[in-house]
Amino acid sequence: MIDAHCHVADSSSQAIICPLNWNNGDFKPPEGARALFFGCHPWYVDSYDEEHLRQMLEENPGAGVGEIGLDRLKSKEISARSRVVFSSQLQIAALMKRPVVLHGAKCWGEVVNEAKRYAQAIPAFLFHGFSRSGGLLPDIKALNGFVSIGPALLNDHAVNYRELASKIPLDMLLVESDRTLETAAVTPKVIEVARVLARIRNIDEEKLISILDSNAQRFLGD
Ligand SMILES: [Zn+2]
Numbered sequence: 001m002i003d004a005h006c007h008v009a010d011s012s013s014q015a016i017i018c019p020l021n022w023n024n025g026d027f028k029p030p031e032g033a034r035a036l037f038f039g040c041h042p043w044y045v046d047s048y049d050e051e052h053l054r055q056m057l058e059e060n061p062g063a064g065v066g067e068i069g070l071d072r073l074k075s076k077e078i079s080a081r082s083r084v085v086f087s088s089q090l091q092i093a094a095l096m097k098r099p100v101v102l103h104g105a106k107c108w109g110e111v112v113n114e115a116k117r118y119a120q121a122i123p124a125f126l127f128h129g130f131s132r133s134g135g136l137l138p139d140i141k142a143l144n145g146f147v148s149i150g151p152a153l154l155n156d157h158a159v160n161y162r163e164l165a166s167k168i169p170l171d172m173l174l175v176e177s178d179r180t181l182e183t184a185a186v187t188p189k190v191i192e193v194a195r196v197l198a199r200i201r202n203i204d205e206e207k208l209i210s211i212l213d214s215n216a217q218r219f220l221g222d
Contacts, residue, residue: 001209002034002216003190004148004174005067005101005128008181009033012189016126016216018067018101020180022056023047035220037066037101043074045085053089057096064220065093066101067128070114073105086114094121099219101126108132112139119143124219128176133160134167141172146219148176151188153196166200173197174215 002014009015009032017030018037029036038056040048057063068089070078093100100122104111108130115125116139125145131152140147149165152158175194179187194212198205 001190001194002174002213003177003179004126004146004212004216004219005150005176006179008179008184010177010179010184010187010189012191013177015177016064016101016220020044023049023052034216035062035064036060037064039066039068039089039101040085041067042069042071042082042086042103045079045082048085048088050088050092054092054096057092057098062220064099064101065089065096066126067103068100069103069111070107071103071105072107078107078110090114090118090122094118097121097123099124099126099221101128103128105129108136112136112143115143115145123221126174126219129178131161131164134164137168137172141169146172146174146215148174149193149197150176150178151193153193153200154188162200165197170201170203170211171215173212174219175212 004016006015007018007020014034015032016035017033022038068086102111102125125143127140127145127147130147147168152161153165175190177187177190194209198208
């Protein structure tokens, strides 16, 4: 099955990988990649190089742009630089017609508003790590947006998150591990997330997995 968002893959899934090290000269495509996304994560905007991003996307016609966005987790204020880097990358995705993986920790409303400016030009959006209540779902749907559910779902006490996961329209749902090199050993596999999701949604597990995989293909434009 397809892991809709991670930074390194595990051996049991095909993954949509946003490598964090593509910017440093000797980049080699990681193993297990179903698709690669290149972008400047909002935590690392000082290192953004617009020309290099364009070049990587030209060299990789199947690649998308991500993970990009805004963040209020590390700091309450969003810097001007963050906003410039985010819109620069959205413009590139729009010009090159690439799907986008979005990050919007503690500022999803602002990220949705920014994405709306590119609603027609960017083919699809993945709202990764999305945990806001369901109020933004109609806007996300209108953007050809997908929402990926992560390992937080495995926590029996995550009542609000489970409620959100039960509400997202089936044709917008994806699952993600958000695995990084540092967390690889302890991150649950997406199959475990899918299993709990199937229980919450009261759907047969195999059926749900085939829906999730076809959603991932639609997100990638296959
Ligand atoms: Zn991530």
